[in-house]
Amino acid sequence: MLGILASVASLVLGAVTAHHADAAHPAPARALPAHEVPRHAPTVHTSTGPYPEPVEEVARELPSQPDPTRFEDGRVITGATAHRLILFSFDDGPDLNTTPRLLDELDAAGVHAVFFTVASRIEGDTPRQREQADLLGEIERRGHLIGHHTVHHRQLPLLSNEEIIAEVDDGQRDIERVLGHRPYLLRPPGGARSPRVDRLLAARGYTEMLWNLGTGDFQVRDADEVVRTFRRVLQRRERENGERGGIVLMHDPHPWTVEAFPRIVAELRAKNCELLAQGEELYDIVDDPRFFFEARRGDDGTALAQPAEPEASVLQARQERLRSVTSARCSQVARR
Numbered sequence: 001m002l003g004i005l006a007s008v009a010s011l012v013l014g015a016v017t018a019h020h021a022d023a024a025h026p027a028p029a030r031a032l033p034a035h036e037v038p039r040h041a042p043t044v045h046t047s048t049g050p051y052p053e054p055v056e057e058v059a060r061e062l063p064s065q066p067d068p069t070r071f072e073d074g075r076v077i078t079g080a081t082a083h084r085l086i087l088f089s090f091d092d093g094p095d096l097n098t099t100p101r102l103l104d105e106l107d108a109a110g111v112h113a114v115f116f117t118v119a120s121r122i123e124g125d126t127p128r129q130r131e132q133a134d135l136l137g138e139i140e141r142r143g144h145l146i147g148h149h150t151v152h153h154r155q156l157p158l159l160s161n162e163e164i165i166a167e168v169d170d171g172q173r174d175i176e177r178v179l180g181h182r183p184y185l186l187r188p189p190g191g192a193r194s195p196r197v198d199r200l201l202a203a204r205g206y207t208e209m210l211w212n213l214g215t216g217d218f219q220v221r222d223a224d225e226v227v228r229t230f231r232r233v234l235q236r237r238e239r240e241n242g243e244r245g246g247i248v249l250m251h252d253p254h255p256w257t258v259e260a261f262p263r264i265v266a267e268l269r270a271k272n273c274e275l276l277a278q279g280e281e282l283y284d285i286v287d288d289p290r291f292f293f294e295a296r297r298g299d300d301g302t303a304l305a306q307p308a309e310p311e312a313s314v315l316q317a318r319q320e321r322l323r324s325v326t327s328a329r330c331s332q333v334a335r336r
């Protein structure tokens, strides 16, 4: 029981790792040139959130979708950062009942995220699988990045090399069939990895993306719980590790997750009003894993990326822009 609790705790707080021995494999890699990658057409949204106008302001300032081919050969991304950088990620979809609503919430919030898809949902020829495949294309068209979450969502360290390779290559083929290009980001199910798994994935050009801000949304059935857990984990990370931001793990097939997401964004933006008044760094919701990405530079794929430390000038420019948007928004809220 304690063991289960411990592993659940580590799932909420961050990814678990398991260590075993290994072998590697050659990697195919082909991607469409950047200009052929589908682009997000900017749209104007009417937000239903508490801060309609300024949120739109932020949405208009979002950069276009990050180039999915830029995430090849990175060190294992943990999400660690001393800065208030927040990147949302959603696993285990796409789901016909919940993902379309989440896409609307993301649009309304002006946020782009990373979606880690389970390829068994989009392979095959059932009407549901075909609709889910269409939905995967829609996620990308709306500006989000698609990552690989294996075909069957099995814990990779428990599989043989051949089984791991099948999970990765088969799923890659399915995703490529739908999107026209392969993914380079992969999230191992449950965050379970080992040096052997790392090397097999690295040999295929993948960058593993873990998380440091769990929301526990796979354990509860209630948006309140998800929001509370996010808040608690964010505070605990800061207190224990000095990590003031990071990568958020959520699961789009849960309706309570769809409900919790805009509340978490609203909470971060409300917190920014306080932080602004205190002259503190603001929460910056980013849409590009490059903030957390570090090139592998020839190592074997088992190394963790350094905590995210973007160029000071980039951070400063973003913070300045964020301050002006936040200042306008918060004074508007205060006037109401």
Ligand SMILES: [Zn+2]
Binding pocket: 091, 092, 149, 153, 189, 190
């Ligand atoms: Zn998963």
